[in-house]
Amino acid sequence: GYRARSAYKLKQLDDSANLFTEGDTVVDLGAAPGGWLQVAAEKVGPRGKVVGVDLQRIDDLEPHQVTTMRGDMTEERTRDRLRRELNAEEGEGIVDTVISDMAPNMTGEYELDHARSVHLARIAFETAQQYLKPGGDFVAKVFQGRDLDDLREEMGESFQYVRTITPPASRDASSEVYLVGKGYTTAPVSEGE
Ligand code: SAM
Numbered sequence: 001g002y003r004a005r006s007a008y009k010l011k012q013l014d015d016s017a018n019l020f021t022e023g024d025t026v027v028d029l030g031a032a033p034g035g036w037l038q039v040a041a042e043k044v045g046p047r048g049k050v051v052g053v054d055l056q057r058i059d060d061l062e063p064h065q066v067t068t069m070r071g072d073m074t075e076e077r078t079r080d081r082l083r084r085e086l087n088a089e090e091g092e093g094i095v096d097t098v099i100s101d102m103a104p105n106m107t108g109e110y111e112l113d114h115a116r117s118v119h120l121a122r123i124a125f126e127t128a129q130q131y132l133k134p135g136g137d138f139v140a141k142v143f144q145g146r147d148l149d150d151l152r153e154e155m156g157e158s159f160q161y162v163r164t165i166t167p168p169a170s171r172d173a174s175s176e177v178y179l180v181g182k183g184y185t186t187a188p189v190s191e192g193e
Contacts, residue, residue, distance in 0.1 A: 002038050002039070003034045003059075004035030004036075006036060006101060006169070007036060007038060007039050009169045009170055010035070010036045010039045010040070010101075012168060013139055013165060013180065014043065016167075017137070017163065017165065019097050020040065020044055021044075022044060022047065023044060023048050024043070024048050024049075024097060025049045025050075026040045026048065026095070026097045026098075026099065027050075027082070027086070027095050027098045027099070028040060028050060028051065028052040028100075028101075029053050029099070029100040029123075030053075030073075030100055030102030030103065031052030031054045031101070033056070033058065033059070034052065034059065034061055034068075036052075036101055037058070038061065038063075041063040041065055041066050044065065045065075046063070046065055048065050049067075050067070051066075051067050051082065051085055051086065052069070053082060055071070055072055056070065057070050058070070067085060069081055073120070074120075074123060083130075086131060088131060090130050090131075091130060092131070093131070093132060093186075095128075095132055095133065096137070097136060097138070098131065098138045100120070100121065100139065100141060102117075102123075102140075103117060103120070103143075104116035104117055104120060111145065114142075114143045114144070114145030114175075117141065117142050118143075118145070118147045121140040121141065121142045121151060121179065124140045125138065125140060125151070125155060125158075125181075128158075128181070129158060129184075133184065134185060135183055135184060135185075136184040137180070137183070137184070138159065138181040138184065139178055139179070141176055141178055142176070142179055143176055143177075144175045144177055145175075148179075152164065155179060158184060158185065159183055159184055160183030161181075161182055161183065162179060162181050162182070163180045164179055164180075166178070
């Protein structure tokens with residue numbers, strides 16, 4: 001079984017957006033307790049590599065292709081550790097898929113929770129821009145609200161296309177959606193001003 005029900009969300013996202021191929025390298029942000037790590041490890045198989053990061057400790061996972069680290073992705077030193085783990089220079093295309101299920105601690109204040117989730121999604125997007133290979137894919141959870149369209153538009157400049165997906169398993173958490181960027185491209189699809 002899976003460590004978290006959220007595993008089914010990632011399976012559904014993969015069913016509709018085809019995120020993983022055997023042998024892929026995957027970065028999973030906000031990975032505790034590890035449901036998405038388990039699904040990603042299955043999908044990429046023993047020749048793949050999955051790196052998970054979370055504020056919380058993640059209990060060891062069986063598949064040897066999974067490594068985890070405890071840290072705050074809003075802090076530079078965590079991002080540095082991730083870079084060392086990936087053994088990459090910034091801007092070097094080395095990762096096939098970046099997935100983020102990071103979520104802030106909920107205050108119940110709708111605007112604040114939304115803004116914080118967009119901030120975490122932007123950090124994940126920056127990580128994607130640093131490490132994705134051309135053609136790579138990106139997924140980030142975000143709570144619905146007024147900044148969603150802006151983020152989606154920014155992503156549109158770096159991916160062939162962007163979809164907003166609400167997996168059936170998300171239905172009970174009504175305000176969460178997943179932004180999915182397909183086909184990372186370093187040449188901007190449309191230039192800003
Ligand atoms: N996808 C996970 C799974 O399948 O097991 C569930 C992730 S849970 C919904 C969201 C996670 O985001 C929490 O474990 C939380 O600690 C993490 N998180 C929130 N802010 C973070 C940050 N700044 N850096 C790293 N992880 C963060």
